[in-house]
Structure formats: C-alpha cells, structure tokens
Amino acid sequence: MRPNFHHYNTEMILILSQNGLEPTTNEVIDWLDYFNANYIRINGDDILQNARYSIGMENMIIRLEGVDIHIDEINAVWFRRWTSTNFSEYLDFEGDSRLKQGINEYLKTEYQGASRAFFSLLQNKFWLTDVRKSRMEKYNVLKLASSCGLYVPDTLICNNKDAIKNFSALHNGKIITKPISEVTLFPIDNSSFVPYTTQIEVGEINYERFHPLQIQEAIEKQYEIRAFFILGNIYSMAIFSQDDEKTKQDFRCYNTEFPNRHVPYKLPREIEQNITSLMGLIGLNCGSIDLIKATDDRYIFLEINPVGQFGMTSHPCNYNLEKEVAELLIHEDKR
Numbered sequence: 001m002r003p004n005f006h007h008y009n010t011e012m013i014l015i016l017s018q019n020g021l022e023p024t025t026n027e028v029i030d031w032l033d034y035f036n037a038n039y040i041r042i043n044g045d046d047i048l049q050n051a052r053y054s055i056g057m058e059n060m061i062i063r064l065e066g067v068d069i070h071i072d073e074i075n076a077v078w079f080r081r082w083t084s085t086n087f088s089e090y091l092d093f094e095g096d097s098r099l100k101q102g103i104n105e106y107l108k109t110e111y112q113g114a115s116r117a118f119f120s121l122l123q124n125k126f127w128l129t130d131v132r133k134s135r136m137e138k139y140n141v142l143k144l145a146s147s148c149g150l151y152v153p154d155t156l157i158c159n160n161k162d163a164i165k166n167f168s169a170l171h172n173g174k175i176i177t178k179p180i181s182e183v184t185l186f187p188i189d190n191s192s193f194v195p196y197t198t199q200i201e202v203g204e205i206n207y208e209r210f211h212p213l214q215i216q217e218a219i220e221k222q223y224e225i226r227a228f229f230i231l232g233n234i235y236s237m238a239i240f241s242q243d244d245e246k247t248k249q250d251f252r253c254y255n256t257e258f259p260n261r262h263v264p265y266k267l268p269r270e271i272e273q274n275i276t277s278l279m280g281l282i283g284l285n286c287g288s289i290d291l292i293k294a295t296d297d298r299y300i301f302l303e304i305n306p307v308g309q310f311g312m313t314s315h316p317c318n319y320n321l322e323k324e325v326a327e328l329l330i331h332e333d334k335r
Contacts (some may be wrong), residue, residue: 013039018081031326044083076332126332150301151217174218218294228310238265262316
C-alpha cells in the first residue's frame, strides 16, 4: 500500500477511511481531484495489515511507506471510517480457543492504542467529524435530544421479563427492541446479518432474565426521515417505508426488488433549530439524523449516526453532498 496523494505540498487535506465498502470516500475524492485539491488518504485497514509506518516524537512526522507526512502541513481532517477488519480472525492458530480470543483482544486494544496515538497528533486541526465523537452513547443522546426540545420515544433498558411486561402495559402492548449500542454485522458464509428494529410480543418471551436489551414504545409512522447535518446546514429526505410490509418496522430491511420511494424533504424550522442545538451540545459538526413523522404529526427523534452516512440521501435527492464536503474541506485547508 502506498498512501493516496494528490499534489502533496504545504497545504493538505487528510482523509481517514477504510479499504472496502466505502464509495462515499471515493466520490468526495473525485471532487477533490476535479478542484485540483491537495490531499492524502490513509486507510486504517492498510496500517493494520499492509503498510509500513512509524510515528516519531520529534518534528511530528508520520512515515508511511517511506513517505514523510509532516503534521504541520495538514490543515483539515475528514474522519470517514477507519477499519473494517474483523479482529476475531486476525490471528488464527490451532489450540485453546480462549487463548486465541485473549490474544486477539490484546492485539485489538494495541491497534486501537496506536490509532489513538496517530489521531492525537492531529487534535489541533479542523476535523469534519472528530474521531473522538465518532461513537455515540445512544441512550444519553436521547436524553440530550429531549432537553433540546425534540420528541423521543419512551425508552427502557432492562434484563428481565417483568420490566418488559410493565413497560408493554404502559404502551398498550406496542413495543419494539433495537440495539443499545452500534449496529454489528455478523458474517455467516457469504452473507452478513444485522440486527433490525423488531416488534416484541411479551407472550413470546420464554425467559425471566436475559442479556440487557433496549425497549421502546412503537410509534405509528407516516414515513421515516434521514437528515444530513453539516456545519449548520440540514439536507433531509423522506422515506416512504410504510407502504411495504418488509420495511415497515425498519427501512434498512431493504426491498431491493421494489425499493421505497425517497424524496427531498424540508423539516420545519423549529425542528431544524432543535437538531442544530443538539449537534452543538454533543460537539458534532457533521452527522446523519434519523427521525419519523408520526401519524399524530409529531416529529420523533430516533438517533444520530455521527460518521454521517450521506450517500443514500445525496443521490436520490440530487443534493450533491459529495461536492459540498469536498468544497468544505478545501475551504478549511486554505483557511
């Protein structure tokens, strides 16, 4: 792996991404090339698996595949992704499975420590999505959203059937479950499985106690909304997921044969102001926000994706957000 440079000189944009499944990074880079911008792309996967690199204490230099990258020449950083590596398969050998798991966990924490050392060199730069904000504690975000004037679903985290029964009774038996933390992909053979939002029937729960999970009231939707926030500007899209039984609970249960309709959407000014207040409170300058328009006409806040998955909003709505991101990075680099 050789770092992806373009006209490397004393003004430079640094793009932090990953090798695969990242078309948005490539599309932003296409615009950077079009504007003849100076940038370098570093993938976390390459640093882990392929590249030779070193970080020294003097002169603040990163040496990557024989190329010296001077930190003082980087002005703007875009954190898009970092690595897609499955650490459970990083080191494989025959023997005690617990030892293998322990060693891989150790290697994972060492790699994360090396990554943090790298990121710390850049802490005084302009960041589009600060890596320190790239993971959200979702329950806390719900509380902060409520404090900013946004409606949020009634939410319970519990590990026992009695608590779910009581919560279900409060909401007329209409409750759902969704991940407490980040969504995880589970690779099996040639496919990947992901946990989706699912409706719960209390009568189908067979255990009195179980692993902690998150429960929310089920809110009747008119449609779902994905909003992309970037430095105070909000670009929204309505997703008509309720017209399809497959996507009714969660639009991510995509119907590839008959996709949901996606259209540009304008949120009410008050909702946009509340979102802007929330992003400021959290310290995010970029991110994607999921909401729903309820059948009672309320806008319900669901969660924030701090990395800001915006391709799915940009393309169907012709927002051309990839160009906007590129122009913003160029502006901050020159500023």
